[in-house]
Amino acid sequence: MATIRTENLNYTYGIGTPFEKTAINNINIEIKPGSLVGIIGHTGSGKSTLIQHFNGLLKPTSGKIYIDDVDIWENKKNIRDVRFKVGLVFQYPEYQIFEDSVFRDVAFGPKNMGLDEEQIKQRVTNALESVGLPLSYLDRSPFELSGGEKRRVAIAGVMAMQPEVLILDEPTAGLDPRGRDTVFSLIKDYHKKTQCTVLLVSHSMEDIAKYADTLLVMNNSEVFCYDKTVSVFEKSEEIQQMGLDVPQITRVFNELKKRGVNIGEEIYTVNYAKKLVLEYLGKAGEKSC
Ligand SMILES: Nc1ncnc2c1ncn2[C@@H]1O[C@H](COP(=O)(O)OP(=O)(O)O)[C@@H](O)[C@H]1O
Ligand SMILES: [Mg+2]
Incomplete structure (x- = not known):
């Protein structure tokens, strides 16, 4: 059984306007449970559009998405469950922090899930540990933390929902090399500890090759290849030609x-x-x- 499966998935922005743009075209992929998949491709290749389909944020123009073999748009009532099952960390997630304490910010998702206070506390504590921040931060305002710490709080907020699939869109964008290594290592550790499925979007082959067992390479709205990391590197010349740095x-x-x-x-x-x-x-x- 695949955790995520797409069937002829297409999405076009601004249909009928002068800005009409097909951002993803005929995507057919299967993501296996427990895998750590890197999604790479040049800017504008369709990575963010694709992953926003996986938790029902975008509805396909045509085609289907199955999560655990259920067509998520078959019944609109499914979408709420899908949002809890598939957790999405946006690019620059720290801009979406709005609560006045780290605890309240990380607790936001679990609260929405209707968990009781004790369960929420447990989830927040675990999530903060997963992102390597001390529990003494719980009462602090997220706004007084460093950029890298804020980002980790935002990631913890999604981890606290304990999604079956965790998707992170360019989680290290804008961080310095040390910040990048910290964030990648904590994601790798989280994957190992929870055995959940992780999708990691990046435009840097350099970073992602170290962490992902499988790579999905997007090029001009289409899948260029989707294979084991080792096999993708057999095509490193072609990948360089499409503007990606190996x-x-x-x-x-x-x-x-x-x-x-x-x-x-x-x-x-x-x-x-x-x-x-x-x-x-x-x-x-x-x-x-
Ligand atoms: N909200 C939007 N409205 C119109 N076009 C968009 C929108 N978001 C993305 N696009 C276009 O869709 C294509 C794919 O974008 P995106 O999925 O963001 O790619 P990536 O994440 O790989 O950089 C690009 O050409 C982009 O300009
Ligand atoms: Mg993007």
Whole structure:
């Protein structure tokens, strides 16, 4: 069973206006339960439009979306459940914080779900731990926190709803490299701990390749490929041609291969590269003895 499945999904903005734009075209994908999928593509390729369909925020112009094998638009009453099942963290979510304490902000979702006070408290505490913020922050105003901390509070607000699927749209946009690593690691840990399905949108291949087991590459409103991360990197030249940066380390090894030094294929993390280089040097050493 797929957690999310789409069938010929299309969405067009501004139908009948001069600004008409088909943002996603004929999308057919299946997302397996428990996977960590990276969604990448250049700006304007349709990533945000696609994920807003997964929790019923956008209604397809045509085509279908199934969550746990239920067509979510078959009965409009389903949509409320879908919003709780599939949690969406928007890009720059900190702009949507409005409560005057961290506790109230993170508790907003669980309250809407109709949970009792004790359950809400438990969920807020767990979520704050998941984003690595101390419980002493609960009484503080979110507005006096740093940008990175505010973002983590906003992410905690969605985690507190304990969705079956957690979707994050460019969760590290605008953060410095350390902030980026922190946010990515906490998402990875959360995925490992909860075993829930996580969809991570990014326009940076460099970042996402380290974390996602599967990649969905969008190009001009369509799926360019959807496969295991390793297999997607077999197409790294084409991906570069569509304006996406493949990781620096991948480019180095592709260039070496062109020059006759073939150390290995589909290298996209520095750690893996190090292992292969050491193996290669070891072999070279043996030969010269
Ligand atoms: N609210 C909107 N109204 C009209 N066009 C939109 C709107 N949102 C996005 N688009 C257009 O749809 C296309 C896909 O956008 P989007 O899904 O935001 O891509 P991405 O998230 O990959 O940058 C782009 O051409 C964009 O300009
Ligand atoms: Mg976007």
